[in-house]
Amino acid sequence: MMGGLPRHPLGGRRAGGTALIISGALLLIGAATSVARGAIARDAARARWAEIEAERAVAGAKLSAGGGRWSEARGTPVARVVVPRLGLDEVVVEGVGNDELRAGPGHMIGSALPGDSGTSVISAHRDRHFHALGGIAMGDTVVTESARGTVVWRVSRIRVVNADDPALDARTTPTLMLTTCWPIRYLGPAPDRLIVEAVPK
Amino acid sequence: MTHNLGRAALAAMMIVCAGTAKAQITTFVASPPRKIEPAQQVAAQQREKVAQDSVARVAMTGMKEWVDSASAALAIRPDTVPTTSDTAVGTPRAATAPAPKSDSSASAGTSERQPEFRNGARAPNTATPIPVIGLAGVVLILTGMAMKPRERTARARVRR
Numbered sequence: 001m002m003g004g005l006p007r008h009p010l011g012g013r014r015a016g017g018t019a020l021i022i023s024g025a026l027l028l029i030g031a032a033t034s035v036a037r038g039a040i041a042r043d044a045a046r047a048r049w050a051e052i053e054a055e056r057a058v059a060g061a062k063l064s065a066g067g068g069r070w071s072e073a074r075g076t077p078v079a080r081v082v083v084p085r086l087g088l089d090e091v092v093v094e095g096v097g098n099d100e101l102r103a104g105p106g107h108m109i110g111s112a113l114p115g116d117s118g119t120s121v122i123s124a125h126r127d128r129h130f131h132a133l134g135g136i137a138m139g140d141t142v143v144t145e146s147a148r149g150t151v152v153w154r155v156s157r158i159r160v161v162n163a164d165d166p167a168l169d170a171r172t173t174p175t176l177m178l179t180t181c182w183p184i185r186y187l188g189p190a191p192d193r194l195i196v197e198a199v200p201k
Numbered sequence: 202m203t204h205n206l207g208r209a210a211l212a213a214m215m216i217v218c219a220g221t222a223k224a225q226i227t228t229f230v231a232s233p234p235r236k237i238e239p240a241q242q243v244a245a246q247q248r249e250k251v252a253q254d255s256v257a258r259v260a261m262t263g264m265k266e267w268v269d270s271a272s273a274a275l276a277i278r279p280d281t282v283p284t285t286s287d288t289a290v291g292t293p294r295a296a297t298a299p300a301p302k303s304d305s306s307a308s309a310g311t312s313e314r315q316p317e318f319r320n321g322a323r324a325p326n327t328a329t330p331i332p333v334i335g336l337a338g339v340v341l342i343l344t345g346m347a348m349k350p351r352e353r354t355a356r357a358r359v360r361r
Contacts (some may be wrong), residue, residue: 017348024341031335074315096325097315108325111318121318123325126334166321179324188333193324 034102038128042091047058049091056147069165078107079114079146081122081178085118086132095123096123105129105178112174115148119175121168126181126190133194134184142176142198151176153198158193167195174200 070079074095082089096106105124112118124130142153153176160182161167168177176198181190317323 008338013348017345020341020345020348022345024338024343024345027334027338027341031331031338034331035332095315096327101327101329107324108318108322109315118319121322121329122326125327125329127329130327161324163326164323167324168318168320168322170318170320179327181327188338189328189330193327195324 010146019042038102040128041099045075045091045093047102049080052077053145074109075103077104079122079144081105082143082145083136084141084143086131086135087139088132089151090124090129091201092122092146101125108149108168109175109194113148114144114146114176115151115174117172119168119171119177120144121177121179123179126184126194130178130180131184133178133180133196135152136178136196141201144176152201154201155196156199157195157197159195159197161195163191163193165193167193 016109026112072094074093074097076094077091079092080090081092090105092105093100093103094107094109096108100106103193105122108123110119111121114120114122124133126133130144135157136158138155138158140155142155144151144153151174157166163181168179178196178198180194182192182194183190184194318320
C-alpha cells in the first residue's frame with residue numbers, strides 16, 4: 001500500500017518517538033497536576049485563614065502571648081508570614097509533610113507558634129512558596145500573624161547548613177526560623193538548607 | 202399405681218421448689234422479715250455510709266492517678282523528650298509543651314512520618330521532585346519530536 005516501503009526501521013523509530021512524546025507529556029501532566037493541586041490547596045488555606053481571622057476578630061479570642069496550650073491538626077492554617085521587601089506573603093499551615101508543604105509553608109510541629117517564647121520553625125519549598133527567600137538580607141523585616149498576635153521580626157542571621165546538620169536549636173527567647181532548600185536554583189534534591197533567623201524588633 | 206407415683210412426685214416438686222416459685226404457689230408462706238433493732242439499724246446505716254464515702258474517696262484518688270499518669274505519658278512521648286542539651290538550654294517548651302493533637306483524622310489517609318521540632322533537629326526536607334519531573338518530560342518530548350523528522354528524512358531517502 002505504501003509503495004513497497006520497508007516499514008520496519010521507520011515504524012520502530014516512529015513508535016519510539018511517539019512513545020517518548022507520550023511519556024514526556026505524561027510527566028509534564030503529572031508535574032502540572034501536582035502544581036495545580038498545590039495552588040488549589042494554597043487557595044483553600046488562604047480562604048480558611050481568612051475565616052479564622054474573621055472568627056477571631058468576632059470572638060475577640062486572641063490568646064495572650066505564652067498563654068494557652070498550642071495544638072492544631074495538620075494542614076490547618078496557623079499563621080501568616082510576610083516579607084514586605086521580597087513580596088512574600090504566605091499562609092502557614094501546621095506540619096511540614098508533603099501534603100502540608102504543597103499548600104504552603106509549614107509550621108514544624110512541636111516548635112513554638114510565632115509570638116510565643118521559644119523557637120518557631122517555618123519551612124517551605126524553595127521552588128514554590130519560599131522561592132523569594134533566596135533574596136533575603138540581614139536586617140530585613142518579617143511580619144507574622146498568628147493566634148498569638150502580630151509580631152514584627154528583624155532578620156538577625158542567615159546561614160547555609162548541610163541537610164543533615166542538627167541546625168535547629170531550641171531557645172527560650174522568641175526566635176523565628178525560616179528554612180528552605182539551598183541552593184534555590186538547583187536541579188534535584190538540594191544538598192543544603194537555608195536557615196533565616198529573626199528576632200522580634 | 203403409676204398415677205399415684207406421678208402425683209406424689211409432682212407434690213414433692215412443688216414443695217421443694219416452693220421457695221423459688223413463691224409468686225406462683227399461693228400456698229407458700231414466706232417467713233416474716235427479721236425484726237431489726239433500731240440500734241442495729243443505725244449501725245448498719247452508718248457502716249453503709251462509711252463504705253460509700255470510702256468508695257467515693259477511692260474513685261477520686263484513682264481519677265487523680267489516672268490524670269497524673271496520662272500527663273506523664275504525654276510528657277515522655279519519644280518525640281517530645283527533651284535531650285540533654287534541651288535541659289542545658291532550658292527550653293520549657295520542649296519539655297512541657299503538649300504533644301500536638303494526635304491528628305488521627307488528619308493523618309488517617311497518610312502514613313507519612315512528620316519531623317517534629319526538638320533541640321538539634323534537622324531542617325525539614327523541603328526538596329521537591331517537580332522540577333526534575335518537568336525537565337524530564339520536556340527532554341522526552343524534545344527527543345521524541347527529534348526522532349520524527351528523521352523518520353521523514355529516512356522516508357524521503359528510501360523514496361529516492
